[in-house]
Amino acid sequence: MTLPADSSLSIKHGDAAGESDKVVSGKEDLCTAASAAAGPSKKTPTKKVSFLKLFSFADFYDCVLMTLGSVGACIHGVSVPIFFIFFGKLINIIGLAYLFPKEASHKVAKYSLDFVYLSVAILFSSWIEVACWMHTGERQAAKLRMAYLRSMLRQDISLFDTEASTGEVISAITSDIIVVQDALSEKVGNFMHYISRFLGGFIIGFVRVWQISLVTLSIVPLIALAGGIYAYVATGLIARVRKSYVKAGEIAEEVIGNVRTVQAFAGEERAVGSYRAALVNTYKYGMKAGLAKGLGLGSLHCVLFLSWALLVWYTSIVVHKEIANGGESFTTMLNVVIAGLSLGQAAPDISAFVRAKAAAYPIFEMIERDTVSKANSKTGKKLQKLEGHIQFKDVSFSYPSRPDALIFNKLNLYIPSGKIMALVGGSGSGKSTVVSLIERFYEPQSGQILLDGNDIRDIDLKWLRQQIGLVNQEPALFATTIRENILYGKDDATLAEIQQAAKLSEALSFINNLPDRFETQVGERGIQLSGGQKQRIAISRAIVKNPSILLLDEATSALDTESEKSVQEALDRVMVGRTTIVVAHRLSTIRNADMIAVVQNGKIVETGNHEELIANPNSAYASLVQLQEAAPNLQRHPSQGPTMGRPLSIKYSRELSRTTTSFGTSFRSDRESSIGRAVDGGDVSSRSRHVSSGRLYSMVGPDWPYGLVGTICALIAGAQMPLFALGVSQALVAYYMGWETTQREVKKISLLFCGASVITVIVHGITHCSFGIMGERLTLRVRLMMFSAILRNEIGWFDDVNNTSGMLSSRLETDATLIRTVVVDRATILLQNVGLIVGSFIIAFILNWRITLVVIATYPLIVSGHISEKLFMRGYGGDLSKAYLRANMLAGEAVSNMRTVAAFCAEDKVLDLYSAELLEPSKRSFTRGQIAGLFYGISQFFIFSSYGLALWYGSVLMGKELASFKSLMKSFMVLIVTALAMGETLAMAPDLLRGNQMVASVFEVMDRKSEVLGDVGEELTAVEGTIELRGVNFSYPSRPDVVIFQDLDLKVRSGKSMALVGHSGSGKSSVLSLILRFYDPNSGKVMIDGKDIKKLRLKWLRKHIGLVQQEPALFATSIYENILYGREGASETEVMEAAKLANAHSFISGLPEGYSTKISVIQEGKVIEQGTHSSLVENRDGAYYKLINMQRQQQQQN
Known part of the structure; x- marks a missing residue:
């Protein structure tokens, strides 16, 4: 039996919590939560902070930015209701003067200039909105990061033994604060301009035709109810998904941090299995969240369709009784309903606020924690x-x-x-x-x-x-x-x-x-x-x-x-x-x-x-x-020196997995230069590498049935909007007809809207449920593929500053989520817009191809603004992401070495370094926001200017009798819906583009081929154990110019002991690294029983080697499981025998729970069984015994 020496053999009960700076995160099997400190698992209700609390770190300058951004957002929002005032005037001129088209044409051309003036106002207001909110969001998030890390560093050391882990801290700083920042920046601006559009629409509506506005207002509580139910359900689901992601991050941090131990014991598959188990619940919660989102948005659209049916009918009565003319009534109806629609458009922002409130709770809980360290006491x-x-x-x-x-x-x-x-x-x-x-x-x-x-x-x-x-x-x-x-x-x-x-x-x-x-x-x-x-x-x-x-x-x-x-x-x-x-x-x-x-x-x-x-x-x-x-x-x-109480066989230095004096480091002397290398040079390939769309979308290939169903429903959902616009414009035309004709047309349109209200719930529900399942499965798949790919790499790869455990676990968390945004979430939006645009253009060309061609001619201007913003976000966003990775690595490192930081009173030094890492993104956020806001404003200017151009050209066609009032209104209404949809897509560009820059790096990780190849080769039928290094030349990959071995010859005969001695850095441990194939020699051979180990299957080789390092890497699970890591499938008797050989059995038996810490078996969020390993396996009908038995059967089958 291979002695599982890198396990609990040197754990120190009592001393353990105080002897190491390493804070090891938790790791669980599929249904087992092992924690000595946590005790029974409790299901706690989802907690969240108030919305205003998210802005706790806003200073005077932020308040100025938020005020300016809010003013710009409000002006941007009310511009749409004002647009409909101008539009109503034009409708009356066109509708009442259809007998005198030439006179009407002149007046329409004059009023069309109002649209140009309005477009200029929209340009500047949207510019200010985006620029100010992006800048203040970056600033407040930076201060929140600082406050959270400052609070963590000021806590008592006991907190890191019982409550906090490095994984949780990294998750909070990398993922949770990004969620909060998302809510603090563009989302607030979007929300405010939708709400101002809603309020402006209703105010203008009440002033112009209060009867129509009052009827519409009665529907608002239904909209609010639908949105409230969605937000309530989404809160719990989002928090559960986040919690499962945090647990997976802890496992990744632990495994990557101890990658040498994992590879030495061929534990890669076990690590991936544990990681998969931690992610498995996210699929269930993600599917529910997708369904809840679909039904929530579908219900909002359902209410809006029903309100249109009611308003189309009621407006016909208002026009018939001459309370208001057709133009005023129609534009008031449009104003109020589009104002109501703004609430639906604000739903994603509300969802972002809900996520932020849930994500911010543990952050603010830590910041406001009362039991701060005595180090900060001035008494x-x-x-x-x-x-x-x-x-x-x-x-x-x-x-x-x-x-x-x-x-x-x-x-x-x-x-x-x-x-x-x-x-x-x-x-x-x-x-x-x-x-x-x-x-x-x-x-x-x-x-x-x-x-x-x-x-x-x-x-x-x-x-x-x-x-x-x-x-x-x-x-x-x-x-x-x-x-x-x-x-x-x-x-x-x-x-x-x-x-x-x-x-x-x-x-x-x-x-x-x-x-x-x-x-x-x-x-x-x-x-x-x-x-x-x-x-x-x-x-x-x-x-x-x-x-x-x-x-x-x-x-x-x-x-x-x-x-x-x-x-x-x-x-x-x-x-x-x-x-x-x-x-x-x-x-x-x-x-x-x-x-x-x-x-x-x-x-x-x-x-x-x-x-x-x-x-x-x-x-x-x-x-x-x-x-x-x-x-x-x-x-x-x-x-190495002798070890008290642990008379083991030769205990090798941790130099085994470390480069030595001779190879030193591969990084430049200046700290900033090395950071520049990590940010600029280290990621050149990922930033220059092109990833084809085909490969990108092939990631969801296994889930094509969900994609097919979701695509069909998304296209239907998008195509509803031009059909809806066609129905509304038909109602407008009907208002200028005789009463009997008006009644007949309005009845038909109202019934169609009622039918559409049912269909929209179904298609939105299926769309978001299907893509929600795809998204969660994609996230799970990408994380597992990246995690497996990371563990396949040779040890030399982990020596690089870009591949620290903190950075890699951070990338696992963020990149997979963002690739989901790029592939799935973006696909949902694009498919709906494809359905909308294709449907709109088909209808518009059928109605009047001349007007349609003029409007299409303006679209390159709109798209050019979108592309310019996209290029800007890609270039600068990448730099900012790397800057945050550096800061995240520093934070994780400080918390994992908390005892050292505390002992040397280095909290302020760490905070200064962290602040310096955050300075660059904070400074650049202003310029970034200005340019992004400018391009967004220009694109909005193009959209509204195209309305004026289309109406002016339509009046020219009417003057030449090449178009009728009916075809002009229908074509214009259909195309205006298309333009508005493109404007909304632009508004979401900052969210979508953050994911684009991550895609290449994801594929770079997955595609990389390990330089130590690999898990192919032969297996020896019998191993005698003769080891020989023949003519070995070797230098570490991080320092290829420094030679460690030159023509080294060494032979250890089977069954014999050989001691390697020499001064520190002489290369003793490099011998062990080569035998374990952590590295391959540049030339020469390392042989076992006369066979070059490069020709042997790598995992087979490592399973025949027992390794004990100077600094034992233990995993945060039971002592039993740590020893079992040395030989998967070993019996309990073999585990105890190994402990006895290592002189560890006596002190393990003296622990309160012996070989097992407390084990909680969790099913569907509830603790169904609890106890020690030995007590739980005695219950043959218990869930724990069944789980252990199932795992052993799987191991035997494998």
């Missing part, structure tokens, strides 16, 4: 003189995530000023918890921690942490330069101070060997450095602040013997006169400590120096020493 005192006496008095403590597991029970410990105290003990004994409590990452349940006799809870926390230098067991570096990483220790440090700190930590030599030296980019989590190099940078960061107290948690564990000795000597010099606490597993590093305290079962059982404690052969300390000395062959070699 604490600052000691005038710090000596450094530390005392624990009767301290009792348990982690918030595991309140039932007591770590310390009345712990007492005293560390004199300037002395070195070493803490030793078994794994999980609580050594690192002492460090966490001194840093005040957590507060004890009872007892006191005193500094120079002062309770540290009474001391200003930021000042306290500034006096402490911390080096963690797992060094957390940020994706910036070496210099910037060291500056986290002291923000205003000079270059001389940085160099001195690096020199003391023995880091200066390898830094100077790097091409860019201190300006070398270290990559995400320090991925571009070896484990030893990372640790030395972390030590430099702690030293540069010249602290009074040093906390060293396995500070030298990653160093080779020579470097360890030098660093230890440097630390010895630095520790003189400082209070130092050393958490140690390797006892050789603490022999010279002033005092040694042995921690067992939450208490200090022994204290003294090395000689005093070792003198008693029965002491706990002596037992620990004897344990290490009794197993010399199980200890780590000099570059």
